[in-house]
Structure formats: C-alpha cells, structure tokens
Amino acid sequence: MEKDSPCYRHFHLLIYLLSITAGVSKSTIEPCSGSDSCPALLGYTLYADLKLSEVAALFHVDPLAVLASNAFDPSFPDVADRILPAGLLLRVPTRCSCADGIRRSLSARYRTRPGDTLASIAGSVFGGLATPDQIREANGIPDPAALEVGRTLVVPLPCACFNLSDNFLPAIYLSYVVRAGDSVPSIAAMYSTTVTDIMNVNSLGSTAAINPGDVLVIPLPACPSRFSNYASDFGMIVANGTYAITADNCVQCSCGPGNLNLYCTPASLSVSCSSMQCRSSSLIVGNITTKSTGAGCNVTSCNYSGFVNGSIVTKLTKSLQPRCPVQPQLPSLTPPPTTLMRDLFLAPTPLPLPPEAGGALPTPKPSPPKSPVSGELALPGVSPATGPDATAMVGGSASSMNRKEAILIFCSALSLLLAFALPSSDTSILLH
Numbered sequence: 001m002e003k004d005s006p007c008y009r010h011f012h013l014l015i016y017l018l019s020i021t022a023g024v025s026k027s028t029i030e031p032c033s034g035s036d037s038c039p040a041l042l043g044y045t046l047y048a049d050l051k052l053s054e055v056a057a058l059f060h061v062d063p064l065a066v067l068a069s070n071a072f073d074p075s076f077p078d079v080a081d082r083i084l085p086a087g088l089l090l091r092v093p094t095r096c097s098c099a100d101g102i103r104r105s106l107s108a109r110y111r112t113r114p115g116d117t118l119a120s121i122a123g124s125v126f127g128g129l130a131t132p133d134q135i136r137e138a139n140g141i142p143d144p145a146a147l148e149v150g151r152t153l154v155v156p157l158p159c160a161c162f163n164l165s166d167n168f169l170p171a172i173y174l175s176y177v178v179r180a181g182d183s184v185p186s187i188a189a190m191y192s193t194t195v196t197d198i199m200n201v202n203s204l205g206s207t208a209a210i211n212p213g214d215v216l217v218i219p220l221p222a223c224p225s226r227f228s229n230y231a232s233d234f235g236m237i238v239a240n241g242t243y244a245i246t247a248d249n250c251v252q253c254s255c256g257p258g259n260l261n262l263y264c265t266p267a268s269l270s271v272s273c274s275s276m277q278c279r280s281s282s283l284i285v286g287n288i289t290t291k292s293t294g295a296g297c298n299v300t301s302c303n304y305s306g307f308v309n310g311s312i313v314t315k316l317t318k319s320l321q322p323r324c325p326v327q328p329q330l331p332s333l334t335p336p337p338t339t340l341m342r343d344l345f346l347a348p349t350p351l352p353l354p355p356e357a358g359g360a361l362p363t364p365k366p367s368p369p370k371s372p373v374s375g376e377l378a379l380p381g382v383s384p385a386t387g388p389d390a391t392a393m394v395g396g397s398a399s400s401m402n403r404k405e406a407i408l409i410f411c412s413a414l415s416l417l418l419a420f421a422l423p424s425s426d427t428s429i430l431l432h
C-alpha cells in the first residue's frame with residue numbers, strides 16, 4: 001500500500017486498535033486440573049517473511065514438526081531454510097499444559113529487541129495469539145512502557161484439547177485468531193468443518209458474533225495413535241491430511257485422506273534407524289499383504305506401535321476380513337510455499353505448487369534440523385517496512401484482484417471494525 005494512501009494511516013491504526021483491544025477480545029478457554037499435557041495446534045500468521053526454522057524457533061518446536069503439521073514435503077532441499085511469505089497462515093504444533101486452571105501453551109520464548117513493545121510482540125510477532133496483558137502477567141513486568149531489551153519473555157499462547165475428541169470422534173484443536181473479513185461460515189469452509197460445530201465448541205450463541213482478534217478453537221478430524229503408555233510418543237494424534245515424524249525421525253505416521261486410521265511407514269529422512277521389521281516375518285513397518293481365501297481376505301500387516309526405550313516397537317497383525325483392503329492412501333505433500341496464493345486461505349493446507357524451474361531433485365537431508373533456542377534468533381523487526389502488508393491482511397484475495405479493489409475492501413473492513421467491533425468487544429470468557 002502506498003504510504004500516501006488514506007488507508008495507510010488507518011492500517012497502522014488498525015494494528016494499534018487490534019493490539020489495544022486484544023485484551024478484551026473473546027477467547028475460548030478450556031478449564032483443566034492436574035498436571036497432564038496434551039497436543040494442540042496454533043494457527044499462526046507470519047508477520048514478516050520468515051524461514052521455516054525461524055518460525056519453529058519462535059514457538060520452540062522442531063522444524064520437522066512444523067513441516068509435518070502443514071503437510072510440507074520433508075525431502076524438499078534445504079526445506080528449513082526456505083523463506084515463507086508474510087501473511088501465510090501456518091499450523092504450528094504445540095503442547096498444552098495446565099496453568100492456573102486453564103489450558104495454555106507455555107513453551108514459546110521471545111527475546112526482546114530495541115523498539116519492541118508488548119503490543120508488537122503479542123500482535124505482530126506472535127500473530128495475535130498472545131495478548132500484551134498475558135505476556136505482562138506471565139513475566140511480572142511492572143511497567144510495560146519500560147521493556148528491557150534482551151530480556152527473554154515467556155509468551156503464553158492459547159491451547160485447547162477438549163479430551164481430543166469432538167462429537168465423540170478423535171480431533172485435535174487449532175487455536176485460530178480471527179482476521180478482518182472472517183465470518184464463522186468462512187472459517188468453517190477454510191477448515192472443512194461446520195458452522196454448528198464451531199459455534200458449539202466456542203459457545204458462540206445464536207448471533208455467532210466474532211471480531212478480529214478473537215481466538216476461536218477449531219476441531220480438526222484426526223487419527224489417534226494407540227501406542228502403549230510406556231512409549232515416548234504415547235498419545236500422538238495427527239490431523240487429517242498431515243503427518244508426524246516420530247521415533248528419532250525414523251518413522252512417519254500419516255492421517256487420511258481416505259480414512260482416519262493412523263498409517264506409519266519408515267520415514268525417508270536419512271538418519272540411521274534400528275530395524276523396522278516385524279518379528280518372524282519379512283514385513284517391515286507399513287507393509288500390508290493380502291491373500292484372498294474362500295472365507296474372505298487374509299490380511300497381514302506390520303504396524304508401528306510406539307518408540308519404547310529408544311527402540312521401535314512393531315506388531316504383526318493378522319486378520320480375516322470380508323474384503324481385501326486397498327493400500328492406504330497418503331496425504332499429498334507440497335513444497336513450502338514462497339508466495340501467498342489465494343487458495344492458501346481457502347484450503348487448510350496449501351495446494352500443490354509447480355516445482356520450481358530448474359530446481360534440483362529432492363534429496364533427503366543428511367540430518368534433520370533441530371530447533372535452536374529462540375533467544376538467539378535474528379528475526380525481522382516489526383517496523384512498517386517489514387510488518388504485515390495490506391495484501392496479507394485482506395486475506396490473500398489481493399492476488400486475484402487489483403490493488404485498488406484490495407485496498408477498498410480492506411478499508412471497508414476497517415471502517416466496519418471501527419464502527420462496530422470496538423464498542424461491542426466484550427470481556428466474556430467462554431467455556432466449552
């Protein structure tokens with residue numbers, strides 16, 4: 001957006017308003033007790049062009065886990081160094097702990113830099129997932145105006161598990177920050193779920209009123225694992241259309257699209273792995289053999305059943321089924337995108353991009369990247385030059401229309417927000 005356009009000022013005003021109203025936006029929270037933790041996802045919109053490894057470090061997760069949650073191809077060359085575009089909406093895996101009686105993700109750390117404010121950290125760097133007040137409270141900051149540079153802050157993030165089920169079916173919950181222009185139907189469409197489901201889970205009531213900055217939780221159908229509770233990956237759950245890497249990067253477990261049975265195979269990352277063969281058979285993890293007999297189909301499968309004491313546990317399962325099963329389908333994987341496409345905002349995962357011209361053939365990385373500690377990151381700043389731009393804020397549709405239209409829509413959304421959102425923001429806390 002041109003600096004002299006009338007909307008430019010408003011854009012910064014919007015960011016400001018979003019950050020000052022963030023403290024009073026609605027947020028669905030889950031009460032909890034005890035000290036268990038559970039898996040969840042964060043919907044994170046990049047505030048600047050960031051490497052995948054930088055996103056991972058910001059949230060203190062393994063870059064491979066970010067790849068997996070977004071169905072990005074892990075064998076893509078130098079995948080962790082790939083620069084993702086500002087405005088991209090990613091899924092970041094996290095774990096929810098139970099703090100002060102509510103579910104929260106407490107693993108994100110951020111080291112303050114000159115020019116940072118609690119509002120810029122919460123609203124921009126963490127994409128509105130945190131609020132300035134939550135950061136202030138979590139770190140006991142007496143005077144937010146005097147934020148020390150170089151201090152490492154805990155950034156509490158929204159998180160919900162709701163027993164990892166939705167309508168009695170396995171589900172993983174994604175915390176989603178409502179953007180300008182979103183409606184419950186548009187969010188439901190984006191995540192292939194229903195309006196009713198989003199309304200019920202978030203106790204939205206009949207009006208379904210949502211405002212930019214509100215945090216909703218979206219249930220995503222998922223494949224649960226049934227590993228024994230000695231396994232270090234006990235409780236793993238994978239959202240439909242994505243995968244997870246486990247067992248020291250040796251095993252890749254996928255979910256969907258055909259059915260919601262977790263399907264694990266050897267991962268194609270070249271790390272050295274112990275044997276994945278099932279005892280007293282020639283089958284390895286993921287192999288399924290079928291043999292038609294008069295009585296039906298004799299199915300033998302070699303299944304992964306968890307990572308126990310550093311070794312891969314396998315189990316040979318034999319069953320007689322009425323019909324022979326088809327080979328499991330795997331989710332389609334894509335290279336991480338380098339540009340914002342309109343479709344990214346309509347589909348939960350990016351559509352396949354054409355391979356880059358002259359691009360090298362995918363070669364497995366010798367050893368997958370490990371997440372560095374976020375404190376030492378050189379992240380881009382939150383100045384107007386590197387902050388989110390209007391194209392990103394109008395939800396990607398800018399690429400399919402001209403700038404004028406985009407700015408117009410953006411400004412209308414802005415005036416709507418100014419007219420309604422502020423006075424009507426309430427402080428209610430919603431329980432499931």
Ligand SMILES: *[C@@H]1O[C@H](CO)[C@@H](O)[C@H](O)[C@H]1NC(C)=O
Pocket residue numbers: 163165
């Ligand atoms: C949680 O889900 C499990 C099955 O997945 C069920 O047995 C249990 O009763 C549920 N607990 C609650 C509190 O809903």
Ligand SMILES: *[C@@H]1O[C@H](CO)[C@@H](O)[C@H](O)[C@H]1NC(C)=O
Pocket residue numbers: 221240241256257258260
């Ligand atoms: C899983 O995702 C695929 C598309 O990727 C979709 O066709 C299928 O209906 C989804 N399954 C469920 C249970 O939502």
Ligand SMILES: *[C@@H]1O[C@H](CO)[C@@H](O)[C@H](O)[C@H]1NC(C)=O
Pocket residue numbers: 265266283284285286287288289
């Ligand atoms: C077992 O799976 C591996 C790859 O995971 C494959 O190369 C091999 O052909 C499969 N063997 C059988 C018998 O299906």
Ligand SMILES: *[C@@H]1O[C@H](CO)[C@@H](O)[C@H](O)[C@H]1NC(C)=O
Pocket residue numbers: 261262263288301302303317328
């Ligand atoms: C083993 O894997 C097959 C194929 O994915 C699946 O149908 C079967 O239910 C699994 N068995 C167990 C015990 O997990």
Ligand SMILES: *[C@@H]1O[C@H](CO)[C@@H](O)[C@H](O)[C@H]1NC(C)=O
Pocket residue numbers: 230308309
């Ligand atoms: C894991 O190893 C420890 C000691 O090395 C042993 O005590 C424990 O029983 C093992 N657990 C399982 C499930 O094999």
Ligand SMILES: *[C@@H]1O[C@H](CO)[C@@H](O)[C@H](O)[C@H]1NC(C)=O
Pocket residue numbers: 291298299318319320
């Ligand atoms: C399946 O076939 C194998 C030999 O191919 C046999 O040993 C086994 O008993 C059969 N299982 C069932 C359930 O029919």
